[in-house]
Amino acid sequence: MSEIIAAILIGIGVLFNLFGCIGLVRFPDVYTRLQAATKCVTLGTCLTLGGAAVYGFAGGFGALGMKSLLCIGFLVITAPTAAHALARGAYKYGVKLKEPTVVDLYQQVEPQPTSIEDEETETA
Amino acid sequence: MRRIAIFIVAYLLWCGLAWPYDQNHIAADGTGTAWDTGSLLLGLGVALLVAILFGGALTNKPKNLFNPLHIFWVIVYLPVFFYYCIKANLQVVYLVLHPDMPIKPGIVKVKTKLTSESGVTALANSITLTPGTLTVDVINDNELYVHWLVVESAEEDKATEIIVNRFEYFLEKIFD
Numbered sequence: 567m568s569e570i571i572a573a574i575l576i577g578i579g580v581l582f583n584l585f586g587c588i589g590l591v592r593f594p595d596v597y598t599r600l601q602a603a604t605k606c607v608t609l610g611t612c613l614t615l616g617g618a619a620v621y622g623f624a625g626g627f628g629a630l631g632m633k634s635l636l637c638i639g640f641l642v643i644t645a646p647t648a649a650h651a652l653a654r655g656a657y658k659y660g661v662k663l664k665e666p667t668v669v670d671l672y673q674q675v676e677p678q679p680t681s682i683e684d685e686e687t688e689t690a
Numbered sequence: 691m692r693r694i695a696i697f698i699v700a701y702l703l704w705c706g707l708a709w710p711y712d713q714n715h716i717a718a719d720g721t722g723t724a725w726d727t728g729s730l731l732l733g734l735g736v737a738l739l740v741a742i743l744f745g746g747a748l749t750n751k752p753k754n755l756f757n758p759l760h761i762f763w764v765i766v767y768l769p770v771f772f773y774y775c776i777k778a779n780l781q782v783v784y785l786v787l788h789p790d791m792p793i794k795p796g797i798v799k800v801k802t803k804l805t806s807e808s809g810v811t812a813l814a815n816s817i818t819l820t821p822g823t824l825t826v827d828v829i830n831d832n833e834l835y836v837h838w839l840v841v842e843s844a845e846e847d848k849a850t851e852i853i854v855n856r857f858e859y860f861l862e863k864i865f866d
Contacts, residue, residue, distance in 0.1 A: 582779060589786035597837045598795050601824050602782055608819060609779045629709035636706045646818030646825075653826045653837060663795065 568624035572617040579613030582606045595663055596656045604649040612638050697741035704733035763863040770860060774820040781822055785839065796841040797826060800834050800850040802858060809861050810834075816857045 589602025615634045622630030710726035710733075785793055804810050814825040814834060822839030829835070834854075842848075 646815040
């Protein structure tokens with residue numbers, strides 16, 4: 567029984583990871599891509615680890631389940647922090663917000679450097 | 691006090707990672723113990739070292755760590771956070787798979803009433819993991835610049851109401 571639950575959790579997790587990767591390809595600029603990467607991939611990996619935890623706890627109160635749970639905790643703390651650092655770094659480096667961006671209030675306090683040409687950010 | 695708090699947390703973390711309990715260590719005739727005492731003792735040493743070396747840098751309000759009321763609010767907060775996290779994921783999946791990709795991204799400014807550093811950090815991380823929002827920068831300790839996948843309002847008050855308020859109530863109880 568617990569094996570089936572673990573398999574379902576891992577399956578859903580992998581699906582979320584897949585959607586996150588599709589978003590990574592389809593979204594227009596760095597910031598929107600980071601959104602896809604942090605949200606879908608974090609939940610996807612957490613669900614996969616949760617499946618591993620269910621599988622681990624099924625055979626007694628063992629190390630596998632406990633470590634999986636701890637990994638979920640670490641992931642939930644570190645993933646958004648890394649995304650925040652990447653977004654801020656990209657902005658300060660001068661990576662533009664692409665169409666169809668509607669508003670940028672951050673510009674008022676942190677004027678973006680303009681030296682980076684658009685050709686460079688095209689490939690970014 | 692601060693170092694004692696760090697010591698306890700570090701030791702619990704060590705026990706979680708090393709997990710010194712294994713029923714397979716008990717021999718078939720019932721002799722032996724399931725507890726790995728060597729690992730437990732080594733953990734004590736490592737936790738002590740961590741507490742001495744880094745104890746001063748890690749937390750400002752050690753009493754909050756073991757206050758039952760704060761722990762209660764953490765337990766209440768987790769399901770709320772999890773609910774918004776799932777919602778965020780379904781929204782992003784919808785946007786990713788929609789053929790026209792109906793996104794309207796932008797960076798908006800929101801304000802928070804939280805005063806403690808860990809509180810603002812937790813808020814920024816919560817915002818990043820929930821519906822279509824990603825914290826770009828924190829300025830003056832209470833102004834957050836948030837990248838929003840579908841901007842509903844560029845006004846400061848309205849955006850604050852939508853993005854921040856759903857977490858602020860709980861985080862205020864936990865960290866302040």
